Amino acid sequence: MSVIRSTVIGCGSYLPAKCLTNADLSRMVDTSDDWIVQRTGIRQRHIAAEGEMTSDLALNAARAALENAGVDAQDIDTIILATATPDYTFPATAVTVQAGLGIHHGAAFDVHAVCSGFVYALTTADAYIRSGMSKRVLVIGAETFSRILDWNDRTTCVLFGDGAGAVVVEASEGTGDIADRGVLTSHLRSDGRHKDKLYVDGGPSATQTTGHLRMEGREVFKHAVGMITDVIEDAFNETGTTADDLTWFIPHQANKRIIDASARKLGIAPEKVVTTVDRHGNTSAASIPLALDTAVRDGRVKRGDLVLLEAMGGGFTWGSVLLRW
């Protein structure tokens, strides 16, 4: 049987130049390198320069992805940008990226699912492609979380960083078998009963301000591993695959302890886990494409590899995508 698959044909990423280390943070709030490394695995994170916006980060990542894919910007018909830190309340940051790339056709819009944003955006792109609405989609995760952090709150400001990652996804023909390249299955979930556990205390309708990130870290942690493993088991069950079939596990990079516990619970071997949280911190919607691009460029992820992506974040939202590279 011939089916339409959404195949990733290139990726790219961008990190702002400024690097903030745990030592730097320990001079700003009552924290230490030891505490941050032990509890999270984070050693440093990148911070956008003054005036450098989410769209600037996204544009750099998008250009790198287009170059990697060998695709001209004019051949993109849809841009889906995942962010919780847009340049402005509106228009969508995606249209600024669209204009920056000189694209005047097709559609560009933002997707908002916080840390699960990239998984939501990639799943949306896959649905558009499989329905025939889009042929070639630029999927971007880009964030400037440094702008919504309370830099006096040591329980949150040490955790996050800025960055962007992007992939180019193209319609291709498959057999419907799991040997196909492209997205094989994806699962999205959300549960708004948890919306007060990780949120921003401002917004246009509520306060007419931007607000700051607030999190009940322990509560989020408590739910994370169960939610993550649930949607991954859905992916395994639907495709008849197991942890042993995976070549790479590329999870959302929030906390090394969450990543390790999820991999352990699922029986995924540690050497298959791609981890960048030590260098990037939690970059929300950008974390998966940043980790993916890192592993593609250092030669780990190769054509034909079975790659599992997973994320969980504010809302709560969570989801998984299983794809063949």
Ligand code: UT7
């Ligand atoms: O991407 C979206 C999803 N987000 C996440 O996945 C984050 C999930 N949560 C976490 O990763 C962890 O809960 C944290 C890393 C946020 C916190 O780790 P924890 O092991 O849950 O620590 P805790 O919140 O239980 O805090 C332990 C202690 C507290 O002191 P007391 O009450 O035991 O005296 C905190 O006040 O550590 C203290 N603490 C700190 N100490 C030094 C909290 N933040 C810091 C800090 N430096 N930065």
